[in-house]
Amino acid sequence: MDPELEAFLPLLPDTDLKDPVAARESIAKYAAARPVPDTPGVAVEDRAVPSEPDVPVRIYRPERAQGAVVWMHGGGFVLGGLDSEHMMAGLLAAGSGAVVISVGYRLSPEHRFPAALDDAYAVLEWTAGHAAELGVDPARIAVGGHSAGGNLAAAVALRARDEQGPQIRFQLLNQAGLDDRQETWSARTFTDTPWMDRDKLSTSWRHYLGDRPATPYAAPARATDLSGLPPAHIATAEFDPNRDEDIAYAQRLLQAGVSVELHQWPGTFHGSQAILSADVSQRQVAELGAVLRRALAG
Numbered sequence: 001m002d003p004e005l006e007a008f009l010p011l012l013p014d015t016d017l018k019d020p021v022a023a024r025e026s027i028a029k030y031a032a033a034r035p036v037p038d039t040p041g042v043a044v045e046d047r048a049v050p051s052e053p054d055v056p057v058r059i060y061r062p063e064r065a066q067g068a069v070v071w072m073h074g075g076g077f078v079l080g081g082l083d084s085e086h087m088m089a090g091l092l093a094a095g096s097g098a099v100v101i102s103v104g105y106r107l108s109p110e111h112r113f114p115a116a117l118d119d120a121y122a123v124l125e126w127t128a129g130h131a132a133e134l135g136v137d138p139a140r141i142a143v144g145g146h147s148a149g150g151n152l153a154a155a156v157a158l159r160a161r162d163e164q165g166p167q168i169r170f171q172l173l174n175q176a177g178l179d180d181r182q183e184t185w186s187a188r189t190f191t192d193t194p195w196m197d198r199d200k201l202s203t204s205w206r207h208y209l210g211d212r213p214a215t216p217y218a219a220p221a222r223a224t225d226l227s228g229l230p231p232a233h234i235a236t237a238e239f240d241p242n243r244d245e246d247i248a249y250a251q252r253l254l255q256a257g258v259s260v261e262l263h264q265w266p267g268t269f270h271g272s273q274a275i276l277s278a279d280v281s282q283r284q285v286a287e288l289g290a291v292l293r294r295a296l297a298g
Contacts, residue, residue, distance in 0.1 A: 001239060002267035004278035009194055017203040020078050020109065027079050037090040044090070046082070051122035056104035058082045059134070060093035067140030067296030068099035068131070069172065070124050070156070074147030074271065076177070076196070076204035077108045077116060088146070088274070088285070095289020098142070098296050099134050101127055105152065109207040113218045120152045121159055128166035140296045142170040147196070147242070147271065148204070150176025154220040154249075161228050168230045170295035174288065175235065175270055177242050179221035180205045180214045184244035193239045196270035201241050221245050226256040233261045233291045235284070240270040263287065
């Protein structure tokens, strides 16, 4: 493990997903104690996207933005929200030059699949319909997310393809949780890795799915046809149970004729890019912004 990251392991918040309320409180305290990102030139606005129910969003608008990304936070479908994602969303807006629409989707187990996906898809449709108001080109809209948010981004891309929904320019999948079956080497092996391990992953999927069998919209790795999807950038962490399913998804996208960039970050663990003092984290965050900037360029 990267030594700069390893030094922070004792300071990570407790995220026992078996007790969602306590875990949410822990994450909220951790997020509140972090410094506000230094993102000059990025205007921030809270809105509610009309839906059933309305979906809270936080919009980050850099000056002279051309494109936008509908961005979903991580947290195993159980944790997180607009406040915990504030730092990362601001950094992504500043680094990419794109309008970032951070989605406060409903959390499980109170709201199981497909609630979070419905929220994310409603925000995509709203973004496409309000592109002029947002000051962006409707042909330059991406979807993206971290962890469970990466799952939702991939699922939104599948659903938009299947339902002839809004055009998606690009999908940015960071350490996405795509496969509920947990049959890959990394999912079977990483039982004590920081922040996310096999047991937490199993708990996350139980909260999200309940007793329902997983569909491709719940677990995109189950999709049999990946053709016609937007180009993708997929980033993985070395010590992450999601690692191998993300790499397999990238390979399957390529085999379906979809353009893919895959970056595996050595020495990192799931969510470690949030430790911004580490050099590798700074490079990870900078790359996400640069990748999105290139994807949404003319």
